[in-house]
Amino acid sequence: MAALLKSLLAASEKAASIAQLCRQEEALFSLLIEEKRGVDKNKKFLQDFKTLADVLIQEVIKHDVGKKFPELQDHIRGEESNKFENGLGETVVVQVCPTQQETAALLQKVLDRKQTAAKLLAAAIHQEVELSDSALDDVAVTIPTESMAMWIDPIDSTNQYIRGRGNVKPVDGIYPSGLHSALVLIGAYDRHSGEPVLGIINEPFFKEDLQASRWQSKYHWGISYRGTNISSLSQPLLRSAPRVVLSSNEKVVLQKALTPLYGEQLCFASGAGYKMLCVALGLADAYVLSEGSTFKWDTCGPHAILQSLGGGIVDLAEALKAWRAGPHNLLPELTYNQPVQGALGAERWANQGGLVAYIYREHLEAVMDTLVAAVDTF
Template sequence: MADLLRLLLNVSEKAANVARVCRQEAPLFELLVQEKTGDDKNKKFVQDFKTLADVVIQEMIRHDVCAQFPELTGFIHGEESNNFENGLGESVTVTVCPKEEDTAALLAKVLDGDQTAAALLTTAIHQNPQLRDELAESLQVDLSPEDVGIWIDPIDGTSQYIEGKEEEVSDKGICPSGLPCALVLIGVYLRTTGEPVMGVINQPFNRKDSTEWKGQHFWGVSYGGVNVCSFTHRERPLEKRKNGSLSVVLSSSERKEVKEALAPLSDGCLTYASGAGYKILCVIQGLVDVYVLSEASTFKWDSCGPHAILRALGGGVSDLGECLSAIGNGHKSFKSELTYNKPQSECQGVEKWANRGGLVAYLDSSVIDRVLGALAGKI
């Protein structure tokens, strides 16, 4: 598992490079952001280039991991389908080939013969950046890769990635929207129980030096008494407030009833940010106490990786709906942690993997008790 962690760190950095290249190189950037009209609107590859950037990252991670750990074949799941139809009506399955020229030829076919864009994308895919992390390299975890599965969110916060705004960070250290909210998320879970045991977050657009974006990464492992994270408690800037108020981050589209119920906990000062992964990262970093979402608008690929990191720090991500239901039945201490191995049998398509009850992401268990107490009977 230590070898798997080191590999996931490296592929997350490769994914971050692909994300940056798609914005930095003009031929790719134009495909990424332009909206076609008229006759050009029927060219599906242009409409779907946003999705292609996601899929390329997803399939690159799948390819690299299966090459080193073939026992994970069939157990690496992602958000995107890898089937495309180009402007000629040809169906193309996007994969990463062993040879760079074969990958370039396949991508050129998807991109209706755009050799320049295909070559730029291929070069980024076949690079092999090495992230050196001494703590990860020294880690010992007694768990076999054949006992786990993986969830990938290649670019969480895609809309923020496409819009590409360089938002100013708030005085709390939080970026409400923009490129810093776009993350690469990789989560590892136990096939038997669905428990998240390892997570990697790569933030491709953490800071900008002159004209070039720099990234950062986080990881955590929580399994069998081992709880290790690259982000330590001492580094967290959040201070205990004298008046006991909580810092709560929400989606701006959150329900009015939820905002009204939680406002008293935060002295009426709720925080808003984009991207589910980014909001959980804010909890991990201690920039906020808790992230609450009442809707079924996140999926297993959004939460698995960040959830594992929170567990390594002593926190968790709970199913909001199940927790509130338990409170209604008299079980006030029930914290139903999200699991990642079983689909919702009554749902179809991607909805099978939705976090249907919403979620609460927290570091301190006393925080979730206060949040649930505030929401009980209100939603």
């Protein structure tokens, strides 16, 4: 597991450098946007974009991890299709080629023959990433990789990645919008049970070096397997005044229902992955979402990290049913191996019932009690 964790973290760092490069090169960035259409369009947004950075990051992770762990090669799934349409109307299948030169030649087709941009990206794709993290050497959990599968969200909060600003100020530690909410999410789960096992959250835009005009990344990880829980994070302390983080477009009825519990401590932020990270870091005690606008690739990695800290992510709709029926000891956690029956496209992997992400059980119970008492429509 230490070898797999190192491989995934190295892939996440390479992914972060690609995301940074695409934002830093203005001429390059203007070429990297293609609007999603049809069943691949996220219904939550009027405009949902697929960027070449998304596709490249997904394919790099698949390539690098699959090369070292061939038993996982056919079990690494991502949000994006690896087909990309360039400005000339040509459809190109994006992949990592055997050499940097071949990858650059392929990317030139995507980038409308822009040679310099293609070479920059190819160099980032083929770079060797060395981790200097001694804590990884102490990870001594044995998990059979033959029974694992993975979900990748190459750049969560794509809209903020495309349009977000880097100078947004945090409110009590939480960034309401901007580049800070654009994350690389990697999650591994048990193919048979669907339970999350390993999670990585990488913040490509964690800190800006203004002098060098470059961003620095930061990663977090967690392993939760058969009672063994290890994380790069420490379990946050219980706060005296509980706080919840919500989407800025969350239903007013849910906001009102949660007001008796959280009062003035209703916080808002962009990006599902970022809001789950806020819970893992102790900046919020819960993330509540009433709609089915997140997907397995959004939640798998953060879910494993939250579990490693003693928490989890429950299906809100199913948890409310279980809470009303009682007893309250077990609530349905999200799983990752089964598609939604009858759904098409991306909706096959939606978390349709909404969710509650938490660290402490008492916060989950407080949310359940409050919502059940407030209204029967959830």
